[in-house]
Every structure is written in structure tokens, then in C-alpha cells.
Amino acid sequence: SLPDPSVTEDSYRKCLKMGVANILSEVGFDSTTPLALETLCELFQSFLGELGRSSRAYTELACRAHPLHADVLLALIEMGVPTEGLSAYAFRPGRKSLANPQPAPPIKQTSILHTGDRPASSR
Amino acid sequence: SDSTSLPSIAGPPVADLVSQLEDYTPTIPDAVAQHFLSSSGFQTDDPRIVRIMSIAAQKFVADIANDALQHCKMRGAGQTNKKNKDRKYVLTNDDLAQAMSDQGITLKKPPYFM
Numbered sequence: 001s002l003p004d005p006s007v008t009e010d011s012y013r014k015c016l017k018m019g020v021a022n023i024l025s026e027v028g029f030d031s032t033t034p035l036a037l038e039t040l041c042e043l044f045q046s047f048l049g050e051l052g053r054s055s056r057a058y059t060e061l062a063c064r065a066h067p068l069h070a071d072v073l074l075a076l077i078e079m080g081v082p083t084e085g086l087s088a089y090a091f092r093p094g095r096k097s098l099a100n101p102q103p104a105p106p107i108k109q110t111s112i113l114h115t116g117d118r119p120a121s122s123r
Numbered sequence: 124s125d126s127t128s129l130p131s132i133a134g135p136p137v138a139d140l141v142s143q144l145e146d147y148t149p150t151i152p153d154a155v156a157q158h159f160l161s162s163s164g165f166q167t168d169d170p171r172i173v174r175i176m177s178i179a180a181q182k183f184v185a186d187i188a189n190d191a192l193q194h195c196k197m198r199g200a201g202q203t204n205k206k207n208k209d210r211k212y213v214l215t216n217d218d219l220a221q222a223m224s225d226q227g228i229t230l231k232k233p234p235y236f237m
Contacts, residue, residue, distance in 0.1 A: 012158045019151035023181060024214060026150075027188040029195075032214035039219055039230065040184055044151075045159055047180045052165030055176070067167050069141045072176055081179060087140040089182045090147070097148040101155070 015101050016041050022096055051075055144171040151177055188214070190222035 020040050024032055054075035059067040076083055149156070153170060156177035160167075167173060195218045220230040 012155050015152060015155045016159075019155065019181075020184060022150055023185050024188050027185060028192050028212060029188070029214045030211040033216065036214045036216045036219050039216060040188065043187070043223075043228075044180050044184050047183050048156060048159045048176060049163040051176050051179065052160040052163035056163075056165045066169075067165065067172060069138070069172055069175060072172060072179075076179055081183065083179075086175070086178060086182060087143075089185070090140060090144070090149075090178045095150060097150050098152050100152045 011101060013041065015098070016044060019098055020044060022098065026094070026096065050079065054078060141171050141175055144174045147174055149174055149177045150181055153177070156180070187219070187222050187226060190225055191218040194218040194221045 017037060020037060021032065024037070024040070051072070055067055055071045058071040058074045059065070062071070064071075073083065153173055157173050160173065160176065191214055192212060195212050195214070198218070216230070216232065223230045
């Protein structure tokens with residue numbers, strides 16, 4: 001599906017920032033400098049970008065249009081990321097998760113402002 | 124088992140993991156991971172594949188953050204609260220740069236932004 005044009009890149013970044021901050025507090029940090037948080041967000045984003053690009057390349061190499069998890073696995077190994085700890089990490093105790101971002105409620109049409117009182121006799 | 128066989132490159136465990144991701148909510152919302160994946164040209168309808176990619180990225184970030192925390196502790200940094208004697212650990216770019224250089228990533232301070 002095409003991305004919703006009303007959702008900007010910015011709102012995803014905001015959400016990602018919250019998620020990364022969540023990971024940091026889970027690791028044991030109490031706070032972070034904005035620059036370091038931004039760096040980690042960028043790191044996450046480029047990791048995911050490279051993983052996506054590489055997985056797609058493996059999918060297309062196998063003459064498929066839809067990726068399989070094996071393609072992702074190959075891409076991870078190609079990137080030199082160890083895959084052993086993934087399962088343990090995924091189901092680690094005490095993990096938190098953020099809900100999917102919800103679209104903001106639509107702005108209500110403001111009603112026309114009435115000024116002055118209409119004299120009752122003129123009706 | 125015989126020693127000549129190649130070590131299995133984590134075939135079954137990850138395949139098992141994928142089958143367990145049907146009802147799983149990762150820390151980073153699926154919609155966010157999906158967005159960044161689709162901006163790199165990766166399209167899938169299978170939420171499990173998005174989740175495993177998201178988990179891999181999260182683990183990558185968490186490992187680096189953990190390394191940075193160790194560097195932070197080793198430096199003896201952290202403001203000590205005299206009252207209850209617990210430390211506050213603040214993630215700084217210096218610790219992050221060290222943790223990232225352990226992974227082979229060079230982090231330089233951006234020259235144009237402060």
C-alpha cells in the first residue's frame with residue numbers, strides 16, 4: 001500500500017526517537033544528550049535501510065517478487081550481523097513496546113462567528 | 124556429531140523465531156519500521172518479515188547502547204547523587220563513538236550542527 005501522504009517523515013522520526021529512547025532506558029541509561037539520541041536514530045534508520053535494500057536484492061536475485069524470511073536472513077549474514085541472539089533478544093523479559101502511531105483527529109470546521117444580535121422585531 | 128560438518132548458520136532457530144512472531148509487538152512500532160523499509164524499496168505484506176527486520180535493527184542499536192553504557196561506567200562518569208549514592212548515567216556522543224568504533228563504525232561530530 002502507498003504511504004499515507006498526510007503522515008509526514010517527521011512523525012515517523014518522532015516515533016522512532018521514542019522507541020530508541022525506550023531501548024536506552026531498558027539498557028540502563030537514565031538520560032541522553034539529544035545528539036547521541038539522534039545518532040542512534042540515524043543508525044537504526046540506516047541499518048533498516050541497508051537491510052531492506054539488501055533483502056530486496058536477494059529476493060530479486062532468486063526471481064521472486066515477494067521476499068521470504070530466508071532473504072532477510074541472507075542479508076543479515078551478508079551484513080555481518082550475528083543471528084544467534086535474535087530469538088533471545090526478541091523475547092527478552094521486561095520488554096516494552098510502543099503502539100502504532102495513530103492519525104491525529106481531523107480538525108473540526110470552525111463555525112462562522114456571529115457578531116451582534118439580530119433584532120427580534122426584524123424577523 | 125562429526126567435526127567435518129559445517130557449522131549450521133543459525134538456520135532452524137531463526138525459522139522458529141519467524142513462526143513465533145505472529146502475535147508479537149516490537150519496541151519500535153511496525154508502522155515505523157515498515158515506513159523506513161519501504162523508503163529503501165522493500166515491500167512485503169507479511170508482518171512477520173517486517174518484525175524480524177525490526178528486531179534485528181533494535182538488537183543492533185541495543186548492543187551498541189549497552190557497549191556505550193559499559194564505556195560510560197568504566198570512565199567512572201555519571202553524576203553521583205550524594206543523598207542516595209546512585210549514579211545517573213547519561214549517554215553522550217563520546218561513549219557512543221567508542222562503542223561504535225568497536226563495531227567498525229566511525230562517528231564524527233557533525234561540523235555544521237551544534
